[in-house]
Amino acid sequence: MSVLAVGTVAFDSIETPFGKAERILGGSGTYIALAARYLAAPVRLVGVVGRDFPEEHVTMLRERSIDTEGLVRDEGGETFFWAGRYHYDLNRRDTLATHLNVLATFEPEVPAAYRDSRIVCLGNLDPTVQAKVLDQMDAPELVILDTMNYWIEHTPKELRRTLGRVDVLVVNDSEARELSGEPNLVRAARVIRAMGPQTLVIKKGEHGALLFSNGAVFSAPAYPLEDLFDPTGAGDVFMGGFAGHLARTDTSDPEEWRRAVILGSALASYCVEAFGTERLLDLAAEELEQRIAAFHALSAIPAMENAARGA
């Protein structure tokens, strides 16, 4: 079933302790779509690029079963550009440059053929732009949204308005704390769910992810990666895998939500093994199976009848 991925399509220049990459393909929309297409079809992309965006990137996305009808080229400017440098522990990064370019005036237009999409994935963008996408949709079963500290600080009213129209919010732990004003993540989840989203996913990087829904919490481990190479896009890939699985299942089954978190985590754990989108281009189903098995092995708690019986 269908997934609509909305987000940036960008050039990224990335420095990590392990190397550098200049102007490689990136952006939240790109990563979401590249992940979702492993699980769901069709995967549709809404975004904007500039006159400098090579046609071969578009061809690459199409060859990976991504519908690019909604990827608009704005000849009046250049493609959104982001440059960042990761610290030695890869948990923190400095943004070196953000050139909005064609993104500054982006007015998303959802092609008619996309309006029936079952799942809408709104990657990190201005919340007003995210809302404009929702205005054009028929009746998606789930709207999943990502955001970031910038919008929480600079456009709080607009973000709150958009959040009221969202089913699932996917953010990292610092964003959850900032949005809710609560340092405790369990309390933060309660506050955020009262803002609109019935379900909240908190991504914690090397510490895994938490899924908060009606009355239940699911704690997913992180895959223990020794060779984390480039964290760029991991959060978007998580969202794409999560949405891709939900698009093909019965979303009223709580177990499917747990599977969606594990699939998002598994795809993200591959993404960070190489620069940019490289590792996501041609993953084999067997690779994904192996990592899912690793998640099971990692977190299995054996039966513990009578384990509390004292001395």
Place this chain on the structure above:
Amino acid sequence: MSVLAVGTVAFDSIETPFGKAERILGGSGTYIALAARYLAAPVRLVGVVGRDFPEEHVTMLRERSIDTEGLVRDEGGETFFWAGRYHYDLNRRDTLATHLNVLATFEPEVPAAYRDSRIVCLGNLDPTVQAKVLDQMDAPELVILDTMNYWIEHTPKELRRTLGRVDVLVVNDSEARELSGEPNLVRAARVIRAMGPQTLVIKKGEHGALLFSNGAVFSAPAYPLEDLFDPTGAGDVFMGGFAGHLARTDTSDPEEWRRAVILGSALASYCVEAFGTERLLDLAAEELEQRIAAFHALSAIPAMENAARGA
């Protein structure tokens, strides 16, 4: 089977955003013993107190099945005193005072009746003092050690020597990073295990715990606590519960190690619900059963056959 708990027996003055407590019973040895006795017997305590330590605390420990023969009173000084203030997010704390008092000249003496203890739990202390305890033991099946940044920085040689005699190291994530010089926890585990301990447990507070042993990693979730009240002692309680379970089981079974991590986590999750040792004094077996069930529910990943099958 027997657990020997070695550590501080202290007075703590604690400030959290929720209140203050003055000169309450604390110390790593106290917390380890109070947790272990829910699971194993006998639980034996080696430590020192000063002339100001009220006999009623000793009585309280005895009433909770803790053997206090090894708890020495040094009439020449006062009991070890620690004062700390937690920040509003409870993840960081400032130490306001550390008065070593009788701990400064503590020479641990292990009573003859303790020398056959199956499990030795060396709570956070000077690594030279920890080694002196080991010198007096017969042949414990497992030696479990905790340490902290102070010893990693100030007595690295002594710590390395003691680590070479240890089976299990239990530390928090910042300590694991500092001890190994590796920001990546998977790499850190490899470096630390090469120092001696076959098994490493990394405590991550609100993010749970990781168990590294031969060829396998276990990722345990944290219990999602909305009302975390006072984190003091949680790490020691984890260690006590972990050791207490191992003391009564077949330690060659990897599943018992996972159960030990969950029991340590469950006891620690109760500990932080009130000031100091309060919540640990009279936990019911049913409370522990309930929390174990919660850990299972929290981390269960449903079966995922064919979940990697693409679109």
